[in-house]
Amino acid sequence: MERMYEADIKSLQEEIGALQHQLENNENMVTVSHEGPMEVVLSSLRGKPGTEFGKKDMVENLVLELERLEGHLSQQERINRIVLTDCRVKTLERNKSKFVQQHRLSGYCCHLAFQVEFELTEFQDPTASNSVTSLNVVVDGPELREISTFVSRVEDDKSLLLFFRTFREFSERCEHRNRTFMYFKDKYPNVVCLPEGCRADAMTIRSPKLPGCTMNVVWSIDVSKEGLVTPRLELLAKMPEQALSLDRKNVIKNAPDFFQSLLRVVGVEASIDSLIKAVSME
Amino acid sequence: MLGELGMRGDGGGCGGLVNAPCPFSGVLAHLSALETESVRLVELQREAWRQQATREELCATVERLRAQRDQLRAKVLSATSLQQVMTEVDQENEEKRSEEEKSAGDSQLHMSLLTARLSHVKNLLRAHHLIGGYDITETRRGKGVCFSIATAFEDRTLETYNVEMDLARTMRICRHNIPPFIPLERLAQENFQSDIMAFLDSLSMHLNAYVGRRQQVRLIQELFHGSVKVLESNALCSILVLRCRQVGEKKAAALCTLEYGDPTRCLPTRVTIDSEEKTLTDSPQWNEIQALFLETPAHQALLAIRREERIA
Secondary structure (H helix, E strand, O other), rough: HHHHHHHHHHHHHHHHHHHHHHHHHHHHHHHHHHHHHHHHHHHHHHHOOOOOOHHHHHHHHHHHHHHHHHHHHHHHHHHOEEEEEEEEEEEEEOOOOOOEEEEEEEEEEEEEEEEEEEEEEEEOOOOOOOEEEEEEEEEOOOHHHHHHHHHHHHHHHHHHHHHHHHHHHHHHHHHHHHHHHHHHOOOOOOOEEOOOOOOEEEEEOOOOOOOOOOEEEEEEEEEEEEEEEEEEEEEEEEOHHHHHOOOOHHHHHHHHHHHHHHHHHHHHHHHHHHHHHHHOOO | HHHHHHHHHHHHHHHHHHOOOOHHHHHHHHHHHHHHHHHHHHHHHHHHHHHHHHHHHHHHHHHHHHHHHHHHHHHHHHHHHHHHHHHHHHHHHHHHHHHHOOOOOHHHHHHHHHHHHHHHHHHHHHHHHOOOOEEEEHHHHHEEEEEEEEEOOOOOOEEEEEEEEEOOOEEEEEEOOOOOOOHHHHHHHOOOHHHHHHHHHHHHHHHHHHHHHHHHHHHHHOOOOOOOEEEEEOOOOOOEEEEEEOOOOOOOOOOOOOOOOOOOOOOOEEEEEEEHHHHHHHHHHHHHHEEEHHHHHHHHHHHHHOOOOOOO
């Protein structure tokens, strides 16, 4: 009982931390966009009658161009489902045959943040294809464990594009898991417990009347070396020995298999929901 | 005696009285046993209270935290909408104010700030392109839109394919340079009326897998000039037959057939190896090689086999 409360407290504290962070960020954004010179410049420039004709035209053109590009950028973010927050480019080498630039990008996809540093070599010879000559990837958060093997593989092969294709799918799957866990935690706060936080891969269902009897839903998201993302759900039932010996019809023993068939028929959300209902009815 | 009585409790007390040599000592023992028992019970009670209190405290903490969380959630939600409103209001104010403040010095500063911002946005856009984003271009004055799909294999950037869509009433593909063996129409029917992103994702999977397989064939020809021969391959690169020579006196030739059954992957789904020397094909080494081909790109697998000096 105490353990469940403690786990609850931990996960709530985590969530509060994340929310506070988000709130701070929001406030920062407000201050940046209100005190930052950019907004002042942009809005004060709109419809401002300039003194010199040439300069006014130039400024107006710049503003128009900037507005067009920013619109384009947000369109690009929407379709790529990746937001880049920072980007630094450094030229390392430039000569007749090749052009080497180092790029440092940070951004996020769903709630997963990443930092990527890579060197891109562009050859002047049009028949030669550009190549990535070094790649470093940093991914933060509890999900790292599930994607780390894949990350070291892409770093070795320098597969920049493959990383982003897989990372996008992976983070969308993670967000789905996170949302689903949170939904059940909110809906059944006294039965469902997230012992390792809402971004981890496990959810515990405790029978309110039978302490000691727990069901663990383990929802792992596998990423293969070649970048295939496959979610896998499993049910692990934990019962005291005494209770197991009373289970003559092998309900507990067969529960994981039943859960698998349920998943195939009704899908993730409905399966977990009916599982929780069954446990809390007991 | 005392301990025994204490253990047996009330029922045992009577037996103690009968057997005792002195009647008082039995009564005293019984009383003292009762006393110990009551002290024990009180302690148990206290312990239970203490536990109850901790539990209540924990429960209260959970409730408190939950309330705090809900409050924060609401704040975050309102902050986001507040931000939007404030930006709008501010812009209006700024516009009014801007009538008054105009000076040459300011405009110089504005110019440089604008240029800096412009180059930042340009860099971000280029970065989206470099990491394989679907570049969007408006075509035919907004009536159409063109998506570019970048492909790469390992460190090499390869072709970019384009799909142009007609945005009139029903969205449909009007022009593209996708190779004919990629099932574009099927992918479009499956996905894009409902979800353009899913369509682009699956198209990109097919294209990247195709160029990946083709690039492996090219790399084998480049890296194993003469020693490994590509005997057969098709346009989709879904089958690849290689001939290599084993190391040894006889230099027996081995034939590797790689079948790529899944068009969205660049690794084979079936590998068969035939050799002139029948004894070799069943050996554990050959099984290892087979497994290697199934999980590593073909050119890397061949490099590894050559390092181990199994093929010439």
